Amino acid sequence: MWNLTRFASSRLSRTRRLFSSVIPGPCIVHKRGTDILHDPWFNKDTGFPLTERDRLGLRGLLPPRVISFEQQYDRFMESYHSLEKNTKGQPDGVVALAKWRILNRLHDRNETLYYRVLMDNIKDFAPIIYTPTVGLVCQNYSGLFRRPRGMYFSAKDKGEMMSMIYNWPAQHVDMIVLTDGSRILGLGDLGVQGIGIPIGKLDMYVAAAGINPQHVLPVMLDVGTNNQKLLEDRLYLGLRQPRLEGEEYLEIVDEFIEAVFTRWPKAIVQFEDFQMKWAFETLDRYRKKFCMFNDDIQGTAGVALAGLLGTVRAQGRTLADFPDQKIVVVGAGSAGLGVLSMAVQAVARMTGKNETAAQNFFLLDKDGLITKERKNLDPAAAPFAKDPGQIVGLREGASLLEVVKKVKPDVLLGLSGVGGVFSEEVLKALRESGSTRPAIFAMSNPTMNAECTAADAFKHAGENIVFASGSPFENINLGNGKVGYVNQANNMYLFPGIGLGSLVSGARFITDGMLQAAAECLASYMTDEEIQKGILYPSIDSIRHITAEVGASVLRAAVAEEVAEGHGDVGPKELAHMSKEETVEYVFRNMWYPIYSPLVQEK
Ligand SMILES: NC(=O)c1ccc[n+]([C@@H]2O[C@H](COP(=O)([O-])OP(=O)(O)OC[C@H]3O[C@@H](n4cnc5c(N)ncnc54)[C@H](O)[C@@H]3O)[C@@H](O)[C@H]2O)c1
């Protein structure tokens, strides 16, 4: 691990020093008067200095007193805290949506202030703009909709996308997160309402990776929905038609991809929350041609692998013992299969044997244990299908409880989207597994879809477990001063660094080596002391720091694999000559930091 000062606290003065070299130079805004006040990219509200009020036609459009950024910040936080106080005792969903609304209003009004409060309070605000509240927002999006954000391409826009892409006001776009809304978290097909996910992911890109918010683009590809409830909802804002399938579907995605990379050839596209068949198909179709990745398959895999390697260390063993871990994966979808392939590749690298690399992994889907006897075995799951004879009595379709009792696994990893499948019996059976420190990864989102709660895990599987969930839970008080630590095993620890590293290296595409480098960086980030306590991932407070390190690892892998073409003034040769520390500094230097930049040139 590199010797960098942790970025644990985000108090402003320290952070400002770190970023002082990257404060953008004066930018000239061509707008005037109320057009500026209504543009969240440039708006400073009461913070416009007098010179800018004079020269941008703002005099008289604002109350006379100029309020400092810090005062504006405090004012927002005060109103946020009074909202917290006033909504105390109300149902969780009502409170969560009220918090989302107040943040969303700021987002729509003043992005600089919004991103500063988000960055500084990421632990409190991530659960609102990201999982779990973003799930509730998507479920209610048509009713909550006030102002559009991002772009919407629908099946009705066929043939028009190349011209539509030029409707986006920014000249320059770095990061695009794209969904078709077909598998939003564990909530299923939410059609056009899924746009909340790309918005939330890109908020994390700004907060964690320091991507300039003027250079991000959330995109919804609306090809219809198969959600009957939405089709019948009079408020539903998407196309009222069943989802396109087959070639018709792919033609829409192809057209969008062509339009995007024609206008912004250097952009990175993150595919998010596509149903499994299209997640794999589109990844296969585009990954060797464009700079894109699928977060649910590839980002999740790296985060899970880092957690699995951390688990071995938490058991007091060395990483060389990883191939001996017995791991049960529940959920054979895009995320579960992504995790398994990366973990099996890691075992194959460690042991030098491909044939036996999958032997300690057990895969279940909604029909139970997947074996070679499975009828209509999905080819993507086939490499992980068990030989029914491998463990006596382990039959095709065995239930999770049977599997846990027979296999006695070290790890139970859930990516099923089904809340509560790690039942009391299953957790108690895990307790009997004989593992020195069993691990439970209840990775499905949002909270109600988690395979079990943190409290149930510690209660039924024992206090000695390692626990991680996809959505946040509070740590568990185990009494006598002992804490059951709750990790958040969420792809947010990797996707911002994968995107950023690809961007600042100017990668032509995103290779397996780059993804592996990201996972290894995250895996090696934690100290032995932290790991012994059961802490597998960094605190979300240090997300910018870990993202810079991940980004730098991805960059170095891109250079090593000769896909880096350079970024801005920095060519591939310069990238290749950078030391490890220099790559981290370079990545930091490329991060945007939310402060008001001058909107007029000094006279
Ligand atoms: N924590 C993270 O970073 C992260 C990342 C990606 C996905 N996820 C979550 O993982 C979940 C699944 O995502 P996906 O893209 O793989 O979905 P998917 O629809 O592609 O796959 C779901 C899988 O779960 C299986 N399944 C359903 N019910 C089951 C049951 N009762 N027992 C066992 N298996 C069952 C299905 O057969 C299918 O194989 C979602 O809730 C998503 O939010 C979390």
Ligand SMILES: O=C(O)C[C@H](O)C(=O)O
């Ligand atoms: O969105 C998240 O929180 C993680 C993941 O991408 C998911 O689909 O659940």
Ligand SMILES: [Mg+2]
């Ligand atoms: Mg996702």
